[in-house]
Amino acid sequence: xxxxxxxxxxxxxxxxxxxxxxxxxxxxxxxxxxxxxxxxxxxxxxxxxxxxxxxxxxxxxxxxxxxxxxxxxxxxxxxxxxxxxxxxxxxxxxxxxxxxxxxxxxxxxxxxxxxxxxxxxxxxxxxxxxxxxxxxxxxxxxxxxxxxxxxxxxxxxxxxxxxxxxxxxxxxxxxxxxxxxxxxxxxxxxxxxxxxxxxxxxxxxxxxxxxxxxxxxxxxxxxxxxxxxxxxxxxxxxxxxxxxxxxxxxxxxxxxxx
Numbered sequence: 001x002x003x004x005x006x007x008x009x010x011x012x013x014x015x016x017x018x019x020x021x022x023x024x025x026x027x028x029x030x031x032x033x034x035x036x037x038x039x040x041x042x043x044x045x046x047x048x049x050x051x052x053x054x055x056x057x058x059x060x061x062x063x064x065x066x067x068x069x070x071x072x073x074x075x076x077x078x079x080x081x082x083x084x085x086x087x088x089x090x091x092x093x094x095x096x097x098x099x100x101x102x103x104x105x106x107x108x109x110x111x112x113x114x115x116x117x118x119x120x121x122x123x124x125x126x127x128x129x130x131x132x133x134x135x136x137x138x139x140x141x142x143x144x145x146x147x148x149x150x151x152x153x154x155x156x157x158x159x160x161x162x163x164x165x166x167x168x169x170x171x172x173x174x175x176x177x178x179x180x181x182x183x184x185x186x187x188x189x190x191x192x193x194x195x196x197x198x199x200x201x202x203x204x205x206x207x208x209x210x211x212x213x214x215x216x217x218x219x220x221x222x223x224x225x226x227x228x229x230x231x232x233x234x235x236x237x238x239x240x241x242x243x244x245x246x247x248x249x250x251x252x253x254x255x256x257x258x
Contacts, residue, residue, distance in 0.1 A: 016043040016044040016045050016046070017043065017044050018041050018042065018043055018044075018077075018080075019042050019043065019044050019046075019078070019079060019176070019177055019209045020040070020041065020042040020065060020076075020077065020078055020177070020209075020211075021041050021075070021076075021077040022038055022039060022040045022041070022074070022075070022076050022077075023039055023074055023075040023076075024037050024038075024039060024073070024074040024075065025037075025038040025039070025061075025064065025071050025073075025074035025075070025076055026038075026071060026072045026073040026074050026233075027057070027060060027064060027069065027071045027072050028072055033233055034056075034057035034060050034233060035057055035060065035061065035064075035071070035074075035233050035234075036232065036233030036234060037074075037233065037234050038061070038074070038230070038233065038234055038235055039234070039235055040228060040235050040238075042209060042211065043209070044176075044209055045207060045209055046209055046210075046225050046226065047203060047209075047210045047212065047223050047224055047225045047226075048210065048211050048212070048224065048225065048226050048227075048228060049211075049212045049213075049214060049219075049220045049223060049224040049226070049227045049228070050062075050211060050212070050213045050214075050227075050228050050229075050230055051213075051214065051215065051220065051227060051228070051229050051230070051255060052229055052230035052231055052236075053231070054215075056230055056231065057230060057233065058181075058213045058230055059103075059181055059213065061230065062100075062179045062181060062211060062213065064076060064083070065078060065083070065098075065179065065211075066078075066095060066098055066100060066179065067083050067086070067091045067094070067095070070084070071084070078094060078098070078177070079094065079097060079176070079177075081094060096173055096175075097175055097176045097177060098175050098176075098177045098178070098179065099170030099171055099173070099175035099177070099178040099179070099208075100170055100178075100179045100181075101163075101166050101167055101170045101178065101179065101180045101181065101183055102166060102181055103181045103182040103183075103185055105154075105162040105163055105165065105166035106166065107154040107162060107165060107166065107169075108154070109153070109154050109155065111153075111154075112150070112151050112152065112153055113141070113146075113149050113150050113151065113152050113153075113154070113157075113165055114137055114150045114151060116154070116165065116169055117136075117137045117140055117141070117165075117168060117169050117172055118133050118137060119169075120169060120172055120173055121133055121136060121137075121172060121173070136172060137150065137172070138150065140168040140169070140171060140172045141165075141168055143168060143171065143202060143205070144164040144165070144167055144168045144198060145164065145198075146161060146164055146165065146168070149161060149165070159186055159187055159191070160187055160191035160194065160195065163183060163184075163187065163191075163195055164195070164198065167183070167195075167198065167199070167202070171202060171206065171208075174206060175206075175208060176208060176209060177208065177209045177210070177211075178203075178208045178209070178210045178211075179210075179211050179213075180199065180210065180211065180212040180213065180214070181213050182213055182214055182215070183195055183199065183212065183214065183219075184196065184214065184216045184219055185215075192216060192218070192219065193218070195219075196216075196218065196219045196222050196223060197222075199212070199223060200222065200223060203223075210223075212224070217255070217256060220241060221241045224240070224241055225240070226238060226239065226240060227239065227240070227241060227244055229244075229251070229252060229255070231251060236251070237249065237251075237252055244256070
């Protein structure tokens with residue numbers, strides 16, 4: 001199924017420059033083929049949701065995008081740069097333009113919230129970001145409604161608060177691209193809705209491009225300009241939520257069952 005370009009144009013995405021270009025991407029671990037011939041282009045300002053069964057390779061895909069895993073073949077360009085040809089220094093610089101929200105939030109348990117947010121600033125401070133460490137940390141926490149949590153330890157936070165802090169930390173460097181790995185997993189429906197709304201608010205505020213890996217149909221409906229189903233190592237089918245929810249393919253219908 002081809003992407004409906006007209007429906008994407010209505011949301012202000014088509015025609016924008018490509019942020020990610022993937023062609024014939026392949027990755028296997030021994031005899032287990034995860035990506036066999038994956039092709040996809042993501043445009044500036046687009047919210048792309050990636051869906052598929054657990055263990056199918058969705059997280060592997062985004063780890064390839066940020067250079068944590070090296071593909072076995074194919075082309076993968078991020079911001080026009082071929083990931084496979086970047087040295088360590090250039091790859092590190094590229095990552096300052098990308099925010100990664102881990103499924104587990106990945107906070108450092110021995111650090112306060114303030115120290116967790118200061119960590120990427122101290123390591124990757126970019127020239128275009130102005131303000132003191134304290135000002136930047138407090139702004140990031142205001143963005144997620146948790147300024148009063150600045151001196152708490154991660155162990156003192158609820159699951160939803162940890163997710164919010166993880167999002168704040170990923171956005172503190174003002175990334176152009178944000179990768180979300182199952183951002184609502186383990187959360188109750190009300191908190192999941194709050195996280196979904198927060199992601200949309202911050203995407204509009206900072207005009208980021210986003211890839212969201214999720215099994216959460218409600219999140220997909222609210223956030224996606226386009227949904228891509230990863231199956232059998234390929235971009236099996238893609239389209240808008242409205243297109244896919246009426247698709248008669250048995251594999252696709254399975255995901256929209258209530």
